[in-house]
Amino acid sequence: MTQVDRLTCAEVFRRLDDYLDRELSPREMQLVKAHLEICAACASEYAFEAEVLNQVRAKVQRIDLPSGLLAKVSRALAAAADEP
Amino acid sequence: MTQSAKQTEFESLLAPLLGAAYGTALHMTRNREEAEDLVQEAAVQAFRAFHTFQSGTNFKAWFFRILTNLFFNQYRKKRREPELADLEDAPELYLYTQTQSMGLHDRNTDPAALVLTRMDSEQIGRAIAALPEDYRIVSSLYFMEEFSYQEIAEMVDCPLGTVRSRLHRGRKMLQKALWQIAEAQGIIADLTSEKDS
Numbered sequence: 001m002t003q004v005d006r007l008t009c010a011e012v013f014r015r016l017d018d019y020l021d022r023e024l025s026p027r028e029m030q031l032v033k034a035h036l037e038i039c040a041a042c043a044s045e046y047a048f049e050a051e052v053l054n055q056v057r058a059k060v061q062r063i064d065l066p067s068g069l070l071a072k073v074s075r076a077l078a079a080a081a082d083e084p
Numbered sequence: 085m086t087q088s089a090k091q092t093e094f095e096s097l098l099a100p101l102l103g104a105a106y107g108t109a110l111h112m113t114r115n116r117e118e119a120e121d122l123v124q125e126a127a128v129q130a131f132r133a134f135h136t137f138q139s140g141t142n143f144k145a146w147f148f149r150i151l152t153n154l155f156f157n158q159y160r161k162k163r164r165e166p167e168l169a170d171l172e173d174a175p176e177l178y179l180y181t182q183t184q185s186m187g188l189h190d191r192n193t194d195p196a197a198l199v200l201t202r203m204d205s206e207q208i209g210r211a212i213a214a215l216p217e218d219y220r221i222v223s224s225l226y227f228m229e230e231f232s233y234q235e236i237a238e239m240v241d242c243p244l245g246t247v248r249s250r251l252h253r254g255r256k257m258l259q260k261a262l263w264q265i266a267e268a269q270g271i272i273a274d275l276t277s278e279k280d281s
Contacts, residue, residue: 013176017252021226023233044189048180048196052259053227055200059208060227063107069120070102073127074095080128081087 007035012042020050094131097143104144104229105151111224112155114213122159126151145235152221152239160217171214174253174260182263186272187279202271203262211261219254222247226254 007015012035018024019032036043102123109119109126130137130150137146175181183195200208212223225236233251237244266272 017255018248021233021251023248045177045180047194048183049177051194051196052179052200055197056208056227056258056262057230059200059203059205060107060212063103063110063205063209065103065106066116066120069106069123070099072120073098073102073124076124076128077091077095077131080131081091 005031007031009035009039009042012036012039013045016042016046016049020046020053090134091131094134098127098130098147101144101147105147107228108148108224109151109155111209111212111228112152112221113159118159122151122155125158126154129154142235144229145231145239148225148229148231149239152225153241155221156240171257171260172216172253174256176256178256178259179263186276188275198275199266199271200262202274203266203269207265207269208262211258211265214261215254215257219250219257222250223254223258226251 012019012032015024015028015032019029022029024032036046105123105126106119109122110116113119113122126147130147133150137143179196179199183189183199188195188198212220212227215223221240222236225231225239231239233244233247236251237247240247242250263272
């Protein structure tokens with residue numbers, strides 16, 4: 001990779017969320033990855049943000065469906081199905 | 085197809101994602117009863133429009149778009165103010181900076197995990213619920229359901245760039261909200277005293 005192909009810390013920082021979410025182009029993903037491999041400060045920030053995302057996702061997805069909601073929805077659908 | 089067969093097919097697609105729909109509706113409305121009503125109404129609306137759903141495409145994204153539209157059109161006016169103040173000025177890397185200034189980066193344990201493993205689902209949910217509405221909606225769809233930026237853009241009917249910037253700001257605000265809740269719950273004080281002992 002040549003010098004002009006490298007991203008600065010500021011450029012990586014601006015792309016950190018998108019990198020985390022795999023929303024960059026393959027080329028940009030590669031450029032950010034290459035920077036994170038050689039820059040301890042950016043790698044530390046990235047690891048931290050990735051862990052925040054993992055922790056939040058792991059906990060926020062556990063919401064129990066209220067008992068009876070499935071039956072309630074089913075009844076509402078049956079009523080809708082009977083509509084002329 | 086008879087109405088009964090149509091209902092059976094529709095329910096077989098809807099049932100596995102009802103929990104996810106309820107969770108997202110709860111974050112949108114911040115009210116259990118309204119969330120149940122929103123899911124039920126979205127189900128009926130989707131059932132009536134089921135003939136427009138193209139078999140083989142993403143049913144979940146299709147249904148969540150209906151759910152989100154219904155929220156914007158009928159439930160939005162009932163919104164409540166966020167619980168936590170001053171989230172909008174949250175700086176970049178808020179949790180990273182806070183944990184660093186508390187000296188929590190010196191340990192072997194991951195500093196983010198150090199704080200967040202001590203927070204439960206209810207506290208994390210409360211932090212998301214505290215976000216201003218535009219940020220809360222996209223953050224819920226993103227954190228809970230892992231929809232792509234493009235899918236969220238279609239659901240909330242916004243340009244992709246708007247979703248990207250709302251998610252970016254939403255994350256910053258969420259980190260500040262998480263920190264405020266962790267402080268209020270004594271989690272930060274516990275970590276500090278453990279570090280000093």
